[in-house]
Amino acid sequence: MIAFKYTKTNGAEYLSHLDLLRHIERTLRRAQIPVNFSQGFNKHPRIFMNNPLGTGIKSVAEYCTVDTPFCGDFTTAFNQNSPKGVKCVEHYIVSENPNFAYTIEKCLYRVKGISTFNPQEILQKESIVLTDSRGREVDIRPRIYTLEVKEDGVYFWAGCNEKSLRPELLGEYLCAIYGGAVGEIIKLDASGNFKL
Amino acid sequence: MINLDDLKELLLKSEKPARYTGGEFGFDDLEKSKFNICLCFPDLYEVGTSNLGIKIVAESFKRRGYTADFCYTPWKDFGDGLKERGVPLYSLGMKTPLAEFDMLGFSLQYELSYTNVLYMLDLAGIPFLRKDRVGKNYPLIAFGGPCTVNPEPLADIADVVFIGDGESVDADVADIFVECGGATKEFFNRANELDGVYIPHLLTVKYSKDGHICGFEGQTRVKKATCENLDCAPFPKKFAVPNCESVHDRAVIEVMRGCYRGCRFCQAGFIYRPVRRKSVETLTEQACSLIKNSGYREVSMNSLSTGDYKHLKELIHSLKENLPQEVTLALPSLRVDSFDGEFAQDARRISLTFAPEAGSQRLRNVINKDITENEILKAAESAFNVGYSAVKLYFMMGLPTETEEDLKAIRRIVSLIKGVYNKQKRAKALRISVSVSTFIPKPFTPFQWEKQITFEESLAKQDLLRKELFIKGVSLSWSDYFTAKLEAALARGDRRLCNVIISAYNKGCRFDGWIKELKKDAWQQAFDENGIKFEDYTREWGENEILPWDFIDISVSKKFLLSERKKAYAGQVTGSCQTGCKGCGLQNSCPAAKGDL
Numbered sequence: 001m002i003a004f005k006y007t008k009t010n011g012a013e014y015l016s017h018l019d020l021l022r023h024i025e026r027t028l029r030r031a032q033i034p035v036n037f038s039q040g041f042n043k044h045p046r047i048f049m050n051n052p053l054g055t056g057i058k059s060v061a062e063y064c065t066v067d068t069p070f071c072g073d074f075t076t077a078f079n080q081n082s083p084k085g086v087k088c089v090e091h092y093i094v095s096e097n098p099n100f101a102y103t104i105e106k107c108l109y110r111v112k113g114i115s116t117f118n119p120q121e122i123l124q125k126e127s128i129v130l131t132d133s134r135g136r137e138v139d140i141r142p143r144i145y146t147l148e149v150k151e152d153g154v155y156f157w158a159g160c161n162e163k164s165l166r167p168e169l170l171g172e173y174l175c176a177i178y179g180g181a182v183g184e185i186i187k188l189d190a191s192g193n194f195k196l
Numbered sequence: 197m198i199n200l201d202d203l204k205e206l207l208l209k210s211e212k213p214a215r216y217t218g219g220e221f222g223f224d225d226l227e228k229s230k231f232n233i234c235l236c237f238p239d240l241y242e243v244g245t246s247n248l249g250i251k252i253v254a255e256s257f258k259r260r261g262y263t264a265d266f267c268y269t270p271w272k273d274f275g276d277g278l279k280e281r282g283v284p285l286y287s288l289g290m291k292t293p294l295a296e297f298d299m300l301g302f303s304l305q306y307e308l309s310y311t312n313v314l315y316m317l318d319l320a321g322i323p324f325l326r327k328d329r330v331g332k333n334y335p336l337i338a339f340g341g342p343c344t345v346n347p348e349p350l351a352d353i354a355d356v357v358f359i360g361d362g363e364s365v366d367a368d369v370a371d372i373f374v375e376c377g378g379a380t381k382e383f384f385n386r387a388n389e390l391d392g393v394y395i396p397h398l399l400t401v402k403y404s405k406d407g408h409i410c411g412f413e414g415q416t417r418v419k420k421a422t423c424e425n426l427d428c429a430p431f432p433k434k435f436a437v438p439n440c441e442s443v444h445d446r447a448v449i450e451v452m453r454g455c456y457r458g459c460r461f462c463q464a465g466f467i468y469r470p471v472r473r474k475s476v477e478t479l480t481e482q483a484c485s486l487i488k489n490s491g492y493r494e495v496s497m498n499s500l501s502t503g504d505y506k507h508l509k510e511l512i513h514s515l516k517e518n519l520p521q522e523v524t525l526a527l528p529s530l531r532v533d534s535f536d537g538e539f540a541q542d543a544r545r546i547s548l549t550f551a552p553e554a555g556s557q558r559l560r561n562v563i564n565k566d567i568t569e570n571e572i573l574k575a576a577e578s579a580f581n582v583g584y585s586a587v588k589l590y591f592m593m594g595l596p597t598e599t600e601e602d603l604k605a606i607r608r609i610v611s612l613i614k615g616v617y618n619k620q621k622r623a624k625a626l627r628i629s630v631s632v633s634t635f636i637p638k639p640f641t642p643f644q645w646e647k648q649i650t651f652e653e654s655l656a657k658q659d660l661l662r663k664e665l666f667i668k669g670v671s672l673s674w675s676d677y678f679t680a681k682l683e684a685a686l687a688r689g690d691r692r693l694c695n696v697i698i699s700a701y702n703k704g705c706r707f708d709g710w711i712k713e714l715k716k717d718a719w720q721q722a723f724d725e726n727g728i729k730f731e732d733y734t735r736e737w738g739e740n741e742i743l744p745w746d747f748i749d750i751s752v753s754k755k756f757l758l759s760e761r762k763k764a765y766a767g768q769v770t771g772s773c774q775t776g777c778k779g780c781g782l783q784n785s786c787p788a789a790k791g792d793l
Binding site: 010011012014015016019022023025026027028029030055056081082083084085183184 | 200201204207208212213214216217218219220221437439440441488489490491492493
């Protein structure tokens with residue numbers, strides 16, 4: 001099995017999750033990297049992605065696992081055959097599926113366009129209840145792990161998976177208080193209960 | 197150049213933003229060259245990226261060192277959003293505004309896409325009418341594709357029209373453009389001399405007092421371009437793999453061009469003559485190259501009637517041998533009489549489509565669709581025996597000479613097919629869907645003079661079918677009448693329709709092929725405002741009348757079309773070219789006429 005970290009930038013941030021999966025599958029086929037198939041009535045290639053990234057959000061830290069016997073230079077083979085913006089950064093040969101969709105717990109984002117502010121004001125709050133896109137009330141405060149204002153944008157580690165926080169939701173909240181308009185959002189890192 | 201990051205907010209608001217970002221795998225980075233064409237497809241990205249024609253034309257420009265980029269009609273959310281923001285429509289490769297190209301080459305695959313052409317020009321900030329562009333620095337507006345066999349409804353918009361095969365003449369015109377240093381008078385005169393090029397401003401149409409065409413002046417003969425050898429013709433080694441799933445998301449090879457059968461209603465069967473084949477070697481090589489470079493898992497063997505390809509078994513064998521094991525083969529357009537259970541076995545599908553087109557043998561003879569009831573039943577049986585449990589049947593209504601008896605005969609076929617299915621005990625119940633479309637008389641067919649049925653007639657026929665086909669397990673559907681009427685008018689239209697199309701566009705018409713989007717009232721008003729009646733274009737035309745497309749030489753002679761029409765009325769079958777040359781006018785250049793089938 002090969003686990004790899006890849007990007008979704010350069011226009012690829014607009015690909016839907018399903019299309020992205022299809023592109024990875026085709027990239028592997030073009031690269032002649034064999035993928036093992038599931039054993040069922042509807043056989044499908046065993047490719048495991050991390051949780052879907054919101055459309056329009058760039059990332060340099062997407063993770064994926066492929067069930068393959070391939071042991072050559074995966075990164076080079078992948079990148080020669082992948083669409084613009086979907087590029088492998090690192091690959092690891094693993095004996096077990098790291099199961100990124102379940103094990104990634106938090107992600108580091110950078111959001112541009114928010115006016116400068118003192119992060120302590122937010123971090124001091126005990127709860128921040130917002131209405132999400134589906135109309136549900138969520139307390140996002142426990143889902144914010146860190147918050148930093150730097151020259152090139154606001155950086156924060158936010159929850160993923162069960163305690164997930166959509167970065168644009170926090171971005172819009174901060175803009176509403178401090179001014180500005182959410183610009184580029186990029187996922188820079190991910191961490192959790194997996195070893196590579 | 198357009199920066200995608202500047203459009204982020206609009207892209208995020210739009211459905212499937214990946215339609216508008218480019219960057220497909222297999223699409224090489226482009227740079228401007230001596231001649232830059234943007235191939236424009238007047239339908240959505242998913243439809244346009246499935247089209248093989250524009251890929252072949254792009255390849256022909258590329259091979260001569262020119263730049264060919266692509267653009268598709270944006271859906272209204274993104275298109276209107278661009279307009280609101282004052283951002284011009286751009287090409288997907290270089291992200292360059294369309295107005296900065298030397299030529300915009302629109303591919304006209306179906307008449308109902310004409311308002312989308314206007315939508316794209318509008319979004320690009322380019323005036324519709326040629327007279328409003330003269331002397332200004334706009335790109336040449338060119339049209340190609342099957343609809344250009346009658347380009348007249350768009351004649352006042354076009355600078356150049358390509359008629360016939362686009363493998364070489366399109367790029368020949370680019371050579372002349374470069375040599376002349378632009379769209380000069382010399383350019384138009386020289387381009388005009390090429391087969392397959394029509395320059396509308398060099399032709400004047402004369403009308404008589406009753407509004408009929410009484411003659412042409414100027415460039416009065418335009419011959420279609422024919423690519424004689426498909427094996428040597430440009431064909432892409434790789435496809436750009438679309439960002440989001442397209443309608444035909446697979447590798448496509450063109451097995452043959454043209455069709456031997458000559459069904460009298462079928463425009464493609466006449467305008468693509470003579471039939472030309474690719475060799476098994478070429479096809480295998482092209483399929484392997486496409487699969488290797490695209491990562492697709494399916495190859496579709498396209499043509500108008502793939503079952504008539506002489507070396508089909510050899511081809512399938514060769515493809516299976518040379519392609520990776522997991523790649524499946526798709527065989528669209530198999531005729532009933534060439535259907536073979538063996539071919540269909542690979543695909544794990546449950547539904548099969550047959551197109552008898554007419555219910556009775558008499559009417560099938562009229563339209564020269566020489567398949568018999570027995571052949572239909574035999575094909576259905578072999579399909580059922582390999583596991584198919586659903587059949588789609590295509591018919592037409594409103595065909596010349598059609599009577600109630602002919603429509604009732606549809607019921608007979610359906611019952612017989614049911615009988616064949618129930619001969620054996622089978623696991624699933626049979627499902628039959630009967631789809632009935634309205635006959636549209638098309639230019640360059642033996643039925644080009646025919647009238648189209650009226651709305652009232654269509655209602656009566658639908659009523660009859662509804663009663664006849666009220667059978668368990670049978671579903672019946674028909675095409676929208678207005679859509680068929682509009683298609684007939686645009687297909688058989690003359691230059692006077694141009695203003696109608698523009699009026700319709702200004703009233704918000706676009707994506708007319710989508711029944712949910714079709715604005716019937718707006719179209720009707722557009723006709724009324726311009727003082728033009730639909731019926732002028734859906735009526736029967738006299739055999740001595742001058743037809744709007746009569747100045748075009750499609751290689752099939754008018755004499756042959758007329759004799760076919762007479763035979764239709766006599767119920768005589770002409771049959772396939774495979775049973776001997778029928779003398780359509782191509783005897784001297786047609787491989788089949790020389791016995792090479």
